[in-house]
Amino acid sequence: MENVSVLKAQEFLRSNNGRIFLMVFLILALMSAAFSLTMWLTAPKVSEVTTQPVSKPTTAPPPAVPGTAVEEKDADTFEIYQSKDPFEPLLATQTQQPGVPASPGTPVSTPGAAPTAPVGKTQITLMDIYTENSVKFASIQVGSTLYKVKEGETFATNYKLVSVGTDSATILYGDDSATLKIGETIFK
Secondary structure, rough: OOOHHHHHHHHHHHHHHHHHHHHHHHHHHHHHHHHHHHHHHOOOHHHHHOOOOOOOOOOOOOOOOOOOOOOHHHHOOOOOHHHOOOOOEEEEEEOOOOOOOOOOOOOOOOOOOOOOOOOOOOOEEEEEEEEOOOOOEEEEEHHHHHHEOOOOEEEOOOEEEEOOOOEEEEEEEOOOOEEEOEEEEOOO
């Protein structure tokens, strides 16, 4: 039985179709070997590859904008885009009384309340919503700093107050938005 299949293979290779098949196979094998040899010869050697340390660019601090405050310790290490844990809740309720509003753009430290933010996260709490001279303001605490922010203002360098309702406010952080009710806290 083996002899029959060997005889058929030999007969096929002697025919015109068999010869064409054999030529195409040999050409493809030679091209593959030539490509592999070229890649091996032109590849950089491990000793030729050098790495250079990446240095942080030094920039001047951003100009002061109403509704913003930059804390020195956060300015060097804060990243806007962070990985997210899909199992960590975005919202956490907190029972705090609304804070006393500050003057626009002036951060006020909140005494007594220790932040409960997880390691590497920033605590953001909507403390109060009020109106002054027919303009709605929100008191928003970021970490231990309280901001008086009106709609459309940027605060704490990377956050923007998108809208202010009667008992809630929507903030934007990068491309993430969150709506907080008075007394609610999120961690970013």
